[in-house]
Amino acid sequence: MLDTNDAFDASGTNGAPSADLPALACESVTMRFGGLTAVDGFNLRVPKGALYGLIGPNGAGKTTVFNIVSGVLRPSAGAVKLFGVDVTGLSPDRIARSGIARTFQNIRLFRNLTVLDNVLVGLHLRREANLAEAMLALPRHRAEETQMAATAAQLLEEIGLAGVSHYRASALPYGRQRRLEIARALATKPAVLLLDEPAAGMNPAETEDLMRLITDIRKRFSLTILLIEHEMKVVMGICERMTVLDHGDTIAEGTPEEIQRNERVIKAYLGGGAVARA
Amino acid sequence: MAEQRAVHPLLKIAVVCGALILFFLVLSWGQEHWDAYTVRILNLCGIYIGITLGLNLCNGFTGQFSLGIAGFMAVGAYTTAVLTMSPAVKQAVFFIQPLIYPLNSIQWGFLPALLMAAVVSGIVGFLVGAPAIRFRGDYLAITTLGFAEIIRIVFTNIVPITNGALGLKGIPPHTNLLWSWGFALVCIAVMVRLMRTTYGRALKAIRDDEVAAEAMGVNLFFHKNLAFVMSAMMAGVGGGLLGNLITTIDPNMFRFPLTFTVLMMAVLGGLGSITGTVISAAAVTIAMEAFRALEEPRVILGLTIPGVPGMRMVVFSVALMIVILFYPKGFMGDREFSLDRVKRLAAGLDRTNTSKQG
Numbered sequence: 001m002l003d004t005n006d007a008f009d010a011s012g013t014n015g016a017p018s019a020d021l022p023a024l025a026c027e028s029v030t031m032r033f034g035g036l037t038a039v040d041g042f043n044l045r046v047p048k049g050a051l052y053g054l055i056g057p058n059g060a061g062k063t064t065v066f067n068i069v070s071g072v073l074r075p076s077a078g079a080v081k082l083f084g085v086d087v088t089g090l091s092p093d094r095i096a097r098s099g100i101a102r103t104f105q106n107i108r109l110f111r112n113l114t115v116l117d118n119v120l121v122g123l124h125l126r127r128e129a130n131l132a133e134a135m136l137a138l139p140r141h142r143a144e145e146t147q148m149a150a151t152a153a154q155l156l157e158e159i160g161l162a163g164v165s166h167y168r169a170s171a172l173p174y175g176r177q178r179r180l181e182i183a184r185a186l187a188t189k190p191a192v193l194l195l196d197e198p199a200a201g202m203n204p205a206e207t208e209d210l211m212r213l214i215t216d217i218r219k220r221f222s223l224t225i226l227l228i229e230h231e232m233k234v235v236m237g238i239c240e241r242m243t244v245l246d247h248g249d250t251i252a253e254g255t256p257e258e259i260q261r262n263e264r265v266i267k268a269y270l271g272g273g274a275v276a277r278a
Numbered sequence: 279m280a281e282q283r284a285v286h287p288l289l290k291i292a293v294v295c296g297a298l299i300l301f302f303l304v305l306s307w308g309q310e311h312w313d314a315y316t317v318r319i320l321n322l323c324g325i326y327i328g329i330t331l332g333l334n335l336c337n338g339f340t341g342q343f344s345l346g347i348a349g350f351m352a353v354g355a356y357t358t359a360v361l362t363m364s365p366a367v368k369q370a371v372f373f374i375q376p377l378i379y380p381l382n383s384i385q386w387g388f389l390p391a392l393l394m395a396a397v398v399s400g401i402v403g404f405l406v407g408a409p410a411i412r413f414r415g416d417y418l419a420i421t422t423l424g425f426a427e428i429i430r431i432v433f434t435n436i437v438p439i440t441n442g443a444l445g446l447k448g449i450p451p452h453t454n455l456l457w458s459w460g461f462a463l464v465c466i467a468v469m470v471r472l473m474r475t476t477y478g479r480a481l482k483a484i485r486d487d488e489v490a491a492e493a494m495g496v497n498l499f500f501h502k503n504l505a506f507v508m509s510a511m512m513a514g515v516g517g518g519l520l521g522n523l524i525t526t527i528d529p530n531m532f533r534f535p536l537t538f539t540v541l542m543m544a545v546l547g548g549l550g551s552i553t554g555t556v557i558s559a560a561a562v563t564i565a566m567e568a569f570r571a572l573e574e575p576r577v578i579l580g581l582t583i584p585g586v587p588g589m590r591m592v593v594f595s596v597a598l599m600i601v602i603l604f605y606p607k608g609f610m611g612d613r614e615f616s617l618d619r620v621k622r623l624a625a626g627l628d629r630t631n632t633s634k635q636g
Contacts, residue, residue, distance in 0.1 A: 070493060096495035104493075110486035112550075112612060113479070121483040124476050125495025131504070134475035135468070141475065148476065188495050 021084045023048040023224035024069070024100070024192050029078035031064050031248075038064045040248045042078070046192070051218055051225045053235035053242030055259075057268055060245040062228045063105060066196050069226075070102045071095035082192065097125050101190035103181040105197045105228075111170040115161055115180055118169050119152040122187025152187065158220065159183040159213070175206040179213065186217065192224045193217075199234045207231075211238050232269070236260065244268070298463070305455040317455060318523075319567050323560040324458030325519045328465035330543040330559040331552065332512025335469060337541070338549030338612070339478070340505035341485030342411060343419045347513045347540050349426030352433055352532035353402050354395035354514025355521035356440055359449045361391035362522060367448040374444070375437045388452040392518050399514025400507050402429070407506035411499075414488070426537065434529045445528025446521075453523035461519055462556075465512055469552050472508075481505055485550070539566075542594065546601055547608050554610025562594075569593055 026044040030037065039061040046052045054062050067073040069080050071092035079088045087098055101122075110118050127148075129141035156162045159179055164172060169180060178198055185193060195214070199207045215238055218225055229235045235242055236256045244252040244259060246268040252259055259265055309317060329347065336344050360368075360377070364385050368377050376382060386394070410421045433440045440446070472478045480501050483491040492498050521527045539562075547558030569590035576583055601608065613619075 072489070072493075092489075092492040093495045093497045096493060102493055104490065108487045108490035108493075110483045110490065112486050113482055117479055117482075120476065121479050121491065121496065122494050124480045124483075127476055131477055134477055135471055137471065145476065184494060 021048075022046055022081075023050070023083060024226060025081040025084075026065070026069070027079045027081065029065070029068055029075045029080065031061075031068060031073060032076045038248050039068070039075075039245075042245075042248075042250060044243060046224055046226055048083075048224055049218075049222065050241065051215070051227065051239050053239035053256075054226060054228045054245065055230070055232065055235050055242055056245035058230070059247070060268075061248040062245055063196060064248075065245070066102065066194055066226075066228060069095075070100060070194060093125070096188050096190075099189070099191035100194065101185035101188045101192075102194035103178075103185055103196055103198060105200060107174075107177050107181055109169040109177055109180060109184070111168070113169055114166050115156065115169055115172065116149075116152055116165040118180055118184050119155055119187045120148055122184040123148045123151060125188055155183050155187055159186070159217075175202060175209070178202070178210065182213070182217070186221060190223065192226065195225060195227045197228055197230055199229060199231060207234060214238060301459075302456060305459055309455045319564060320455055321453060321458040321519075321523050323563045324455070324460075324462040325453075325516050325523070326540065326543060326563050327462040327556050327559040328519075329513050329516035330540050330547070330555050331465045331469050332509040332516070333540050334544045334547075334549060334552075334555045335472075335481075335512070336505045336509035338544060338551070338555075339473065339485060340481040340502060341488075342502055342505060343415065344410075344422040344506065344509070345419050345534070345537050345541070346406060346422035346426040346429075347509070348532040348534065348536040349406075349422075349429035350399045350403055350510040350513035351517030351520065351536065352426075352429055352529065353399040353510075354517035355527050355532070356433060356446070357395040357398045357514070358388075358391045358518030359446045359521045359527055360439070361386040361394060362388060362450050362452060363446070363448065364450070371444075371447055372438075372441050374442070377441075378438045381439065388450075388457070388522065392515050395514045395518040396511040399517070400511040403507045403510025403514075404503060407503050407510070408499075411502040411506060423534065423537075426532075426534070430529050430532050433532075440529070443529060445526060445531075447526045449522055449525045449527065451522060451525050453519045458519055458523070461515060466552065466556065468508070468512075473552070477501070477504070482550075542598055545608055546598065548610035548612060549608060550612030551608070551610035551614055553615040554608055554613075557615075558609065565594075566590065 022045040024044070024046040026042050029039060029042040031039040042061075042065060044052075044054075044065075054065060056062050064073065068075045071087075071090050071094070074089040079086055081087065082098055082100060085098070087095055087100070090098070110121060113121070127144060129138070129144050133141040153162070153165065156165050159182065161176060161179060161183060164176070169177065172180060182193075182195070182198070198214070199210055202210060211234060214225065214227070217223060227235065227239060236259075239256060241255055242253070242259055243250055244262070244265050246264075251264045251268060252262045254262070308320070312320075329351065333344075333347050336342050360381055362385065363371070365383050368382055372382075406422065406425045410418060410425065413421050434443050436442075472481075480491065480496045481504070483494070483496060484498065484501055488498065517532075543559040543562045544555055546562065547554035547556070572589045572593060573585050573587055575585040605611075
């Protein structure tokens with residue numbers, strides 16, 4: 001059949017990656033939309049297990065980088081590598097299968113499905129039973145459905161949504177929808193998790209909760225996390241290292257302390273005048 | 279609260295089998311004893327239930343708005359008709375140009391012919407779907423509508439196979455209540471089963487958010503084609519049953535209004551609801567006949583109103599508008615009618631009553 005379930009094996013999840021290879025690497029990635037260069041010669045090395053930040057003012061090209069890494073966009077030049085394996089230009093579903101999961105800046109849940117079903121869709125790509133087995137309810141499929149339901153329930157429990165698993169996703173409050181998106185992404189068993197402005201639109205208390213959740217899942221699922229954030233406070237608090245983008249160019253890279261002292265960053269965020277006054 | 283009792287699975291299977299046997303016994307008795315008009319309408323009900331479920335799989339459950347159903351029905355109808363007609367009849371019907379060689383001398387049974395109709399319309403469905411499903415929304419609707427018209431025009435012009443605009447006459451009237459309702463039940467079973475699997479969930483995920491579904495590892499090409507091809511197959515078999523019910527087909531039967539009729543059934547019942555589709559397909563088929571009375575001349579309060587042909591379509595259009603205004607998602611939306619839901623509703627009413635008293 002057309003299904004490519006086992007056509008691409010996950011190097012990130014199954015293989016044992018060597019220690020020196022970065023979990024995720026972008027090598028001089030460039031993205032041009034007609035005459036506009038959204039991202040220019042972008043380099044990134046996210047070591048395994050890191051919580052890495054990608055920041056920059058509006059229109060800096062952060063989401064473009066995410067869309068390239070997750071396969072929505074094919075870069076004009078450059079390569080994206082997952083544990084040394086080139087995944088540049090693969091379709092989003094194959095990227096997901098190879099071990100990169102993402103959330104969206106504007107929440108994109110399956111609104112009419114239940115919370116549980118949302119997570120179950122995330123488990124779909126690791127299915128073993130083929131369509132015929134599923135339609136005929138053969139033992140392998142039945143066992144798998146039971147297994148999936150258990151995994152999804154456990155995931156919801158861990159992420160704190162167990163009580164609402166039979167609600168429609170659209171009925172959840174905003175903060176919980178964000179959590180559900182993370183749970184759904186985790187269901188695909190990623191090695192690298194991309195979070196696109198997870199704290200957008202949240203109040204300080206919710207943001208604090210979310211930051212705890214992120215550090216928590218990183219440990220529990222031994223994830224490598226790449227985080228886009230607009231709000232400096234969030235990234236500074238939890239990221240070990242970060243890259244700062246402005247107008248498609250990388251203007252700084254380093255630890256939060258280094259970034260906070262970096263003049264180009266201050267300039268980009270506060271405008272040229274701030275530096276002169278400082 | 280409604281108490282939950284575990285029903286033994288074997289008992290469940292026995293009950294279902296018993297109900298099915300009883301159902302088919304009644305149908306086969308009815309085939310002999312009910313009048314021809316009733317039997318004809320019931321046949322159409324069964325056929326349209328199956329076809330509408332197929333359309334709903336693609337348009338409702340997967341959210342791929344296709345308008346090609348009449349084309350696939352034509353493919354199925356012609357395949358079944360050409361395979362089931364006897365060589366003598368074929369020689370008589372194809373008097374302008376004889377039917378090409380292997381087809382002119384064979385006559386298949388009804389079941390293999392219907393299976394062949396499923397295969398052929400499935401293949402045509404894939405050939406149409408594989409390029410077309412890259413489009414979204416209105417573009418997909420226009421593309422599939424165009425493909426359906428292309429199929430119809432091709433059928434008008436390949437005279438040595440389809441007999442062109444003259445159509446086919448003398449198709450053996452194989453279709454009876456057992457065939458049409460058997461088809462309906464198979465389609466229902468396929469849909470219920472599919473929607474309980476992880477594949478069904480993936481289809482609904484595509485409907486809700488294609489970008490997110492793909493990012494979660496759902497292969498869009500495979501899953502959209504799956505829905506499209508299955509939908510085409512159901513339409514093909516339904517078309518075959520229809521051809522062998524009315525015993526004469528021609529390309530003009532399979533114009534856009536046929537697609538519109540099936541689409542109306544799906545929209546009224548609720549895009550994304552199996553039970554809604556079944557109820558609405560049967561109801562609309564019956565209403566189509568019942569409303570014929572509106573087209574007859576009659577005298578109301580001394581006023582002579584002449585019969586207006588096509589009046590019932592006006593009624594349907596108004597009904598559709600009213601439904602879209604007040605139930606934008608159809609009568610069932612994407613929910614299902616089930617005994618559990620009735621029980622829950624009853625339990626809910628019970629609770630509100632007792633709390634009011636207390």
